[in-house]
Amino acid sequence: MALTDPINSAARRVPAWSLYILGAAWAGWVFYLGATGGLGVEPIEALEHEYGAMALKLLVVGLAITPLRRFAGINLMKFRRAVGVSAFFLVLAHLLVWAVLDVQSLDRIWADIVKRPYVTVGMAGFLLLLPLALTSNNRAVRRLGPKWRQLHKLTYPAAILAAIHFIWLAKGFQIEPVVWLVVICGLLASRLRLGRASNARVAPSKG
Amino acid sequence: MAHRWINDLTHDDVTPKALWLNRRQLIAGLTATGAAGLGGPVAAQGSLEPNTWEEITTYNNFYEFGTGKGDPVQNAPAMDTSGWQVTVDGLVDNPGTYDLMDLIGDLETEERIYRFRCVEAWSMVIPWNGFELADLLAKVGVQDGARYVAFETAVIPEVMPGVRRRVLDFPYVEGLRLDEAMHPLTIMATGIYGEPIPNQNGAPMRLVVPWKYGFKSIKSIVRISLVADQPPTSWNKANAREYGFYSNVNPNVDHPRWSQATERRIGGGIFSQRQDTLMFNGYDEVAGLYDGMDLTEFY
Numbered sequence: 001m002a003l004t005d006p007i008n009s010a011a012r013r014v015p016a017w018s019l020y021i022l023g024a025a026w027a028g029w030v031f032y033l034g035a036t037g038g039l040g041v042e043p044i045e046a047l048e049h050e051y052g053a054m055a056l057k058l059l060v061v062g063l064a065i066t067p068l069r070r071f072a073g074i075n076l077m078k079f080r081r082a083v084g085v086s087a088f089f090l091v092l093a094h095l096l097v098w099a100v101l102d103v104q105s106l107d108r109i110w111a112d113i114v115k116r117p118y119v120t121v122g123m124a125g126f127l128l129l130l131p132l133a134l135t136s137n138n139r140a141v142r143r144l145g146p147k148w149r150q151l152h153k154l155t156y157p158a159a160i161l162a163a164i165h166f167i168w169l170a171k172g173f174q175i176e177p178v179v180w181l182v183v184i185c186g187l188l189a190s191r192l193r194l195g196r197a198s199n200a201r202v203a204p205s206k207g
Numbered sequence: 208m209a210h211r212w213i214n215d216l217t218h219d220d221v222t223p224k225a226l227w228l229n230r231r232q233l234i235a236g237l238t239a240t241g242a243a244g245l246g247g248p249v250a251a252q253g254s255l256e257p258n259t260w261e262e263i264t265t266y267n268n269f270y271e272f273g274t275g276k277g278d279p280v281q282n283a284p285a286m287d288t289s290g291w292q293v294t295v296d297g298l299v300d301n302p303g304t305y306d307l308m309d310l311i312g313d314l315e316t317e318e319r320i321y322r323f324r325c326v327e328a329w330s331m332v333i334p335w336n337g338f339e340l341a342d343l344l345a346k347v348g349v350q351d352g353a354r355y356v357a358f359e360t361a362v363i364p365e366v367m368p369g370v371r372r373r374v375l376d377f378p379y380v381e382g383l384r385l386d387e388a389m390h391p392l393t394i395m396a397t398g399i400y401g402e403p404i405p406n407q408n409g410a411p412m413r414l415v416v417p418w419k420y421g422f423k424s425i426k427s428i429v430r431i432s433l434v435a436d437q438p439p440t441s442w443n444k445a446n447a448r449e450y451g452f453y454s455n456v457n458p459n460v461d462h463p464r465w466s467q468a469t470e471r472r473i474g475g476g477i478f479s480q481r482q483d484t485l486m487f488n489g490y491d492e493v494a495g496l497y498d499g500m501d502l503t504e505f506y
Contacts, residue, residue, distance in 0.1 A: 035477045040277060041262040042329065043477045104481050108466065116464055169464070171327075172374040172445060174274055 004073045011076055019082035023058075027051065027093055044101045051094035056166065056180060058087035059159045063187040071190070081136055084155065088133040091126055091162075118168035125161035128154045159184045257320060258331040260400055262474050267407045268325065269426055270374045271360065271367040278369075279407035285366040286427070288411045297357075297432035300348025307411055311395070314338040314346070318401070319394055319415070324456045324488045326420035330470045335415055336398030341389045349385070349433055356388040357381070357438035358414060359430035375441050381425035382438035382452070383416065386496055392417055395428075418490040420454045451506040455497070456488035460506045 030050045034043035039050070062083040068074045103109050112119045132152055134140070141148050163181035170177055269279040291307040316338050324330045344356070360379040364370045370377045387393060396415045397404055404410045409426025416423050422442050432438070442450035449463050458468045469481040487493050497505075 031477075041266045041473050042276065042471075044471065044479060045329075047477070101477060102471075108469070111466065115461075115466075118464060170274075172270060172274065173372075174374065175372065 008073075008075050011074075011078070016078050016082045019079060019086055023086035023089065026054070027090065044097065048094060048097045048102060051090050051097060052166075055087050055090035055094055056159075056162050058083055058090060059155070059162060060180070060183060060187065062087060062155065063159055063184065067187060067190040085133060085136050088129050088136075091129060095122075095126055118165050121161050121168060122165040125158045125165060128158040128161065132158075156188055160188075255320075255322075255332055257334045257400075258472075258474050260402075263331060263333055263399060264405050264407060266473055268327075268421065269407055269409070270369045271362070271377065271379065271427075272407065273369050274374055280405075282366065282368060283406035283410075286361075286363060286406050286410075288406065288427075291411050291429075293412070293428060294430045295347045295432075296430070297434050298350040298353035299433050300350060301346075310346075311338065311343060311397070311412065314342050316397065319396075319417075321415060321417035322485075322488050322490075323415075323417065323421055323424075324470060324484065326422055326450070326454070326462060326467075328462075328465060328467060328470050328484075329473055330484075331473050334400055335394060335396040336401060336404075337394040337396035337415065339391055340393045340395050340414070341391065343395060343431075344388065344433075347431075347433075352435050353433035354385050355434050355436065355438055356383050356385060357430075357432040357434050358425045358428050359432075360425055361427045361429045375445055377441075378429075379425060379441045380438065381414070381423055381440050383414075383423075384437075384496075385433075387416065387493075390493060390496065392490055392493065418456055418487040418493045420456060422450070423454050453497075453502070453505050455493075455502065455506075456484060457486060457502055457506065458484040459486075460503050 030039070030047065033039050034047040034050075037043075039046035062080060065076050065080045065083070068076060099109050103112060113123050114120070132154055135144060135148065135151060144151065160181070163177065163184050166177040166180060265280045266276045267279040268276065269283060272279040272282040292304050293307055293310055294304045295310070296302045316336050318334055318336055320332060320334045322330060323333050340356075358381045360377075362370055362378045367377075369375075383393070394415045396409070396413050397411060399405070399408060404413065406427075409424075409428075412428050413426040414424045414428065423440075437452060440450075440452055442454075443452055456467075461467050467484055470484045471479055471481050
């Protein structure tokens with residue numbers, strides 16, 4: 001693990017808030033590209049996909065932080081909130097591009113949510129993330145206490161719904177969305193093993 | 208034989224080559240100098256001005272070359288269309304494998320400016336060059352008993368990453384009822400804007416059926432078969448619930464996963480407004496082909 005120490009010491013020096021700046025700057029840059037022809041001839045679809053794909057990647061990064069510390073000794077815990085909140089804002093941007101620029105009318109937005117399963121699934125994922133974003137502040141963490149950890153496990157179903165949303169909108173057999181679902185399931189499974197391992201450690205002391 | 212159908216889009220709708228080649232730069236320049244309001248080549252939204260060469264040739268669905276819209280323009284140039292051969296078989300008087308030019312070289316081509324509506328709810332206006340499919344069918348001699356025409360796209364795995372990844376069950380196949388194939392609106396396109404059709408748009412010869420969703424207009428054709436029974440079609444095989452044999456543009460029959468009531472014309476930029484999709488993509492003259500048919504059942 002020759003790489004672990006440099007990574008950890010570099011991570012200590014980078015403030016977590018820099019992720020928000022980075023995320024906002026990236027989102028603004030991609031929007032600028034879309035508005036000026038840099039995303040090709042169909043910028044609305046391109047922007048929708050850029051934001052959605054980046055949100056999914058950040059969700060996966062957020063899920064990877066605990067296993068990275070457990071299995072690789074890389075400690076990025078201080079970034080986890082910023083990664084999660086940035087993922088939420090990108091999901092929100094993705095949703096707004098879809099609603100305002102793409103679908104363009106309240107009737108059609110509602111009809112899509114009700115009638116189109118992949119939209120329903122995506123919207124359900126967004127609703128699961130909403131309370132998490134609202135409680136991603138120190139006051140909420142203190143107030144909720146142990147319940148906060150329980151509540152924030154909603155990230156797990158939200159990530160799975162995001163991957164299903166991606167798989168469901170593809171035409172034909174496409175490998176990339178399936179790979180994302182497999183990665184997410186792998187990261188969640190690593191927590192199961194984590195749970196069992198810690199139980200095993202705890203068990204003897206009980207006896 | 209040609210010119211049986213009169214275009215409702217005229218040559219005035221075609222942008223002069225000097226403009227379509229660099230309209231994007233022109234718009235950027237006009238906007239920069241605050242002169243965009245002067246009009247000229249900048250069309251009102253929803254008008255029937257053809258899309259630019261760049262729009263038509265960089266935003267494509269051609270799954271043999273990849274599923275991304277930009278994949279075909281990246282990958283298709285590697286396809287060699289010289290020495291292209293087309294097999295004509297089934298219920299025809301003159302079956303055989305022809306060099307493309309021997310098959311179509313003497314057919315009269317003309318320009319057809321057609322609306323093009325993708326099943327994914329985007330659309331373009333494209334100035335095709337081509338000939339009526341009916342002329343080709345007359346040349347090969349359709350025999351009694353033929354009721355459908357089946358088409359097949361080339362499969363060249365070395366240059367087609369989508370074929371190697373088996374995105375669909377290739378070769379891509381499509382079909383039309385004989386009366387649809389014989390309709391004067393149905394053409395085989397060999398050019399766009401007077402230029403040879405680029406590979407990503409289906410070189411050297413593709414079908415164009417403007418009242419049906421774009422995937423019916425099969426590209427880079429290597430086989431044409433006259434048959435008695437309804438032939439299998441690729442997207443129908445992949446998902447019969449979502450893609451029917453007819454696949455006529457119909458704003459009243461939704462795709463199971465999205466609405467077909469509206470569409471977005473490519474080229475309107477980031478604030479492009481949706482427009483209503485027209486029955487038969489606005490080609491009402493084909494309605495008679497489907498008299499008495501329930502188009503929600505035969506979608």
